[in-house]
Amino acid sequence: MVDILLVDDSMEDAEMAIRALKKSNLANNLLHLEDGEAALNYFYGEDKDQTNIPKIILLDLKMPKVDGIEVLRRLKGDEKFSRIPVVVMTSSKEEKDIVETYRLGVNAYIVKPVDVEKFIKAVTDVGFFWLVMNEVPHDMR
Amino acid sequence: MLVKLKQKLGLSFEFMLLIGFLITITIFSILSFYVYRNNQALLESARKVAHTNEVLLATERLLEDLFQAETGQRGYIITGDSLFLSPYNDAIDSVNYHFNNLKELTSDNPELQADLRELGPVIDQRLQIMTKTLEVRRDEGFESAKRSLQTLLGRTLMMRIRQVIGKMQAAEKKLLTNRKEQTERDIVTFNVAYLTSMSITGIFLIGLFFMIYNNLKKRQVLEDDLKRNIETQRKLSEELAKISNKLTVANRSGGVGIWEWDIVNNILIWDHQMYQLYGITEDSFGGAYESWQQGLHPDDVERCNIEIQEALEGKRKFDSEFRVVWPDSTIHYIKGNGTIERDEKGNPLFMIGTNWDITNLKEREHEVENLNKELESFCYSVSHDLRAPLRSINGYTSALMEDYADKFDHEGKRLLGTVINSAKRMGQLIDDLLNFSKMGRQPLSRIELNMDVLVKQIASELVAEENGRSIELEIKPLGKVKADASMLQQVWVNLLSNALKYSQKKEKSVIKVGRRDDKNKGNIFYVSDNGAGFDMAYGHKLFGVFQRLHKVREFEGTGVGLALAKRIINKHDGDIWAEAEVDKGATFYFSLPDV
Secondary structure, three states: OOOEEEEOOOHHHHHHHHHHHHHOOOOOOEEEEOOHHHHHHHHHOOOOOOOOOOOEEEEEOOOOOOOHHHHHHHHHOOOOOOOOOEEEEEOOOOHHHHHHHHHHOOOEEEEOOOOHHHHHHHHHHHHHHHHHHOOOOHHHO | OHHHHHHHHOOOHHHHHHHHHHHHHHHHHHHHHHHHHHHHHHHHHHHHHHHHHHHHHHHHHHHHHHHHHHHHHHHHHHHOOHHHHHHHHHHHHHHHHHHHHHHHHOOOOHHHHHHHHHHHHHHHHHHHHHHHHHHHHHHHOHHHHHHHHHOOHHHHHHHHHHHHHHHHHHHHHHHHHHHHHHHHHHHHHHHHHHHHHHHHHHHHHHHHHHHHHHHHHHHHHHHHHHHHHHHHHHHHHHHHHHHHHHHHHHHHHHOEEEEEEEOOOOEEEEOHHHHHHOOOOHHHOOOOHHHHHHHEOHHHHHHHHHHHHHHHOOOOOEEEEEEEEOOOOOEEEEEEEEEEEEOOOOOEEEEEEEEEEOHHHHHHHHHHHHHHHHHHHHHHHHHHHHHHHHHHHHHHHHHHHHHOHHHOOHHHHHHHHHHHHHHHHHHHHHHHHHHHHHHHHOOOOEEEEEHHHHHHHHHHHHHHHOOOOOEEEEEOOOOEEEEEHHHHHHHHHHHHHHHHHHOOOOOOEEEEEEEEEEOOOEEEEEEEOOOOOOOHHHHHHOOOOOOOOOOOOOOOOOOOHHHHHHHHHHHOOOOEEEEEEOOOEEEEEEEEOOO
């Protein structure tokens, strides 16, 4: 059972995010994958578990091998996974990234601030919104 | 006189000259004829005077002969010596001769002829009496002769002869006098006529002279003018040739080709340089609009056609860039422009313009583009990679403070707080720097901007963040400008937040915003505050990146805000400057020239 799938190559950032979510009791069913390739393997690999679809994906953009954009493109282009909410979290404020991710159908976009309080608040807000507040379509439960 | 007449009648100089000379020549001809006639008359008159004198002389001789005959006769009668008969005989011969001579001389004068006819018999009678007396002396001696002499008949006859001849001489003398008088009168008349005509001719000639003189003078002036004109023309031609040469050199060195399109007949004429720009020879050029099209890159043909069409319709000027494909398949970038000549109705007749090669320029542009892309990716990695460790420093320090709060004393917590603040500050610096570099690359998109609405919105948002401060904000009408909305927003945010920031230590902040128009700089906007101000001696550092005039401890900030504002205003071709006094406040101005 995976509620939140966190894809981030930065262990520190991931730890911060997990810490923030834990504080709000949202990190109980959280899986952390360290790069885009691992993320794609999770959905398309040999040991994939189609029954265990996450309720939300927190996706970093800049990652080695397969980057977040590529993961986003694959998932949003695939009917099976296109309805999973994806929240992109990135250090980049580059407009082309923002434009490109929205074009691909991202559900939210968070710029990771240096100020950790803001980051915690943003991650917590996102977690609450998608896991608690949002009515997920029935077939995805 | 002649000149006036000429002006009055509007006759040409040549015609007047001809008329003048014809009149003069006519007068001279008449005068010559008259002089000839007069001379003839004078000659005739002189001949007649001579004739008269001859007649007079002949009468004198006749009379002399008769006296000589009488003298000879008397001598013989007295002496009887025949020696005296010789002059007598000579005289008798001479009488006949002179009488006949006289008869001939007076043949044209009937009066004198009549006198001669009377005289002839008297002379004969007298001579007969003489001959008879001489015969009496020779035959009967002296006494008989003396008696016959005493009859006085000879003496009477002689008197008669003298009478007639005297009458003849008087008539002839009178004739002579008359003739002389006539001649004198003729001479006077001739002189008057001659002098008069000469004077008239003289006046005519003087007139003609002045006419010719004036004309020559005018011609001289015209000739001088003409010479000067020719000289000026020559200089202009030289100048023109020089300029033309320079232009040719400039065109050649600048690689500018000139083309001319006769739109009505669709004839396209290129200069030498054009062929080089299109990499073809003159022989392979068709000389029509389509010939130009053939040289274009296929992807540019349609756009160029539209641009030409729009230029012909007068919608916009033809000023374009397009690619040309040379026969060797290399691609060259050409910049072309042209102007259209139209008839009175506005129909296009000719199009004339230039082409030049901008391939190098385009290559540079591509280089700059590539450099910009490199810079962008550099900035991307800076924003991503530099911020990540900062986030960790901040995050882990925060975690330390939270999870081990009971293990740190007051000083330990203060130190950890400093680490967090420094990390935050560095994050802010990186963000500002990225923003600053992004602004430089961002192209302007000007729209009509309502400054009043913009400034009021920004100001109210900024003031709302300043809880518990006493702020007096005065915004005068700002009107509208054509500018980039997001950039101008940035400028106002920076200037207004500065004004709020630097006046925060005053009991009451007084911030004024307004606009004034300037002839040279266009529209000038200002933001003034009553805050800390600054020393004008360091004013030049104000707009440099990371340049600050206050310590971070006094006022927070990274020193990028004003540099960013300056960058934006300069992009709008405007200026930004400030006036300030320490502790009295500062006023920031920026100008936006009309577009």
